[in-house]
Amino acid sequence: MDTVTRPRILVVGAGFAGVGCVRRLERKLSPDEADVTLVTPFSYQLYLPLLPQVASGVLTPQSIAVSLRRSKKYRTRIIPGGAIGVDLQSKVCVVRTITDRIVNESYDYIVLAPGSVTRTFDIPGLVDHAFGMKTLAEAAYIRDHVISQLDLADASQDPEERAARLQFVVVGGGYAGTETAACLQLLTHNAVKRYPRLDPSLIKWHLIDIAPKLMPELGDKLGLSAQEVLRKRGIEISLGVSIAKAGPEEVTFTDGRVIPTHTLIWTAGVVASPLIATLGAETVRGRLAVNAEMNLPGHDGVFALGDAAAVPDLAKDEDGSICPPTAQHAMRQGGKVADNVIASLRGGPMSPYSHKDLGLVVDLGGKDAVSKPMGVPLRGVPAQAVARGYHWSALRTNVAKTRVLTNWMLNAVAGDDFVRTGFQSRKPAKLRDFEYVHAYLTPEEVRAQVAGGAQVE
Structure with a gap:
């Protein structure tokens, strides 16, 4: 032939x-x-x-x-x-x-x-207990998992269990980790209003990285600006710190702290x-x-x-x-x-x-963002417009662009439904899987x- x-x-x-x-x-x-x-x-x-x-529910997986x-x-x-x-x-x-x-x-x-x-590194328990954020299935699973922690905390009669389920740890101070922590924190901040039995102050997000700076590629001013945005939202940022070991219900930091949690998200590089x-x-x-x-x-x-x-x-x-x-x-x-x-x-x-390189964009959810297009530092709504404009233009098909733009507009107007799909609730979804x-x-x-x-x- x-x-x-x-x-x-x-x-x-x-x-x-x-x-x-x-x-x-x-x-x-x-x-x-x-x-x-x-x-x-x-x-x-x-x-x-x-x-x-997608993990925070702003966009649907198909988009x-x-x-x-x-x-x-x-x-x-x-x-x-x-x-x-x-x-x-x-x-x-x-x-x-x-x-x-x-x-x-x-x-x-x-x-x-x-x-x-x-x-990953040779950290005891890491691949068995941490979630990754590199696939569509992982992002969808993490969304289900985070919402389920609110559901389970709301249903629990044990104060210690409730507090542990409302603590979340994200490892990795690069773009992926910072955006993941920022977007998911916003999700829990908005969702907890629908749980009148839960004390919003119990929700704690930890963002940690072994590096001395958050997103060093942004430069000192923008990097510090991003940190300030996250800290104002209540995200605790620890630099120069990593994970010593991970378990099903707690995580030990290298500085000796033990955080009771059911949620460890690992985004520490590739x-x-x-x-x-x-x-x-x-x-x-x-x-x-x-x-x-x-x-x-x-x-x-x-x-x-x-x-x-x-x-x-x-x-x-x-x-x-x-x-x-x-x-x-x-x-x-x-x-x-x-x-x-x-x-x-x-x-x-x-x-x-x-x-x-044409520049850097970091979407922190809501109206928060920092970006550096062509070396020009931007913050807030202008940075958000540049970040979303860049991502929108980079999508390959008009169908994808329409879906993403529609999702953004719908989320801005109507907010989130906080739906837990349960598609993978009976399957493991940790790093090793x-x-x-x-x-x-x-x-x-x-x-x-x-x-x-x-x-x-």
């Missing part, structure tokens, strides 16, 4: 980087020029920066899950599963499908955009997907070492980008500087990698990636799978 003769382009991951690459390939390649395949467990692109607003199949021109084949190993010599990617079947997918060109997983380790190639802080064209040196046709790749940051003067793992870089790298794949396919020259870090193969297992084709358990 003629399809066999066409070059096979395999894209791993449907985040900002992977989807940006696939969309550009579809626009620029003719149907008979190459076959494009995308490996992803879900047929949607998650707009990750708005996840805290930030942008369908990959909606486009009428979409012709990319989707393999529903996760890549668990890559054999660079044989040019084969090992995929575990959503039905747990292991298949070998051959390629001529591969674009590795598997993203990142939550960075590391590259374990898929990168299966390649046996050079890495920089766990991210695949690539050149400025995002090509793996010594391996034509192998590209990597986004959170999983150490892409040189040509916009900075420092030697050895790499692009931070942000959505802004991932989106733009996706388009550039697609151009370089096409150039390689057609025998043309590849071009390096370079992009200057969502990261799947043990699903990946070792380089030796990858070679054995490719050579024998037998299922690897």
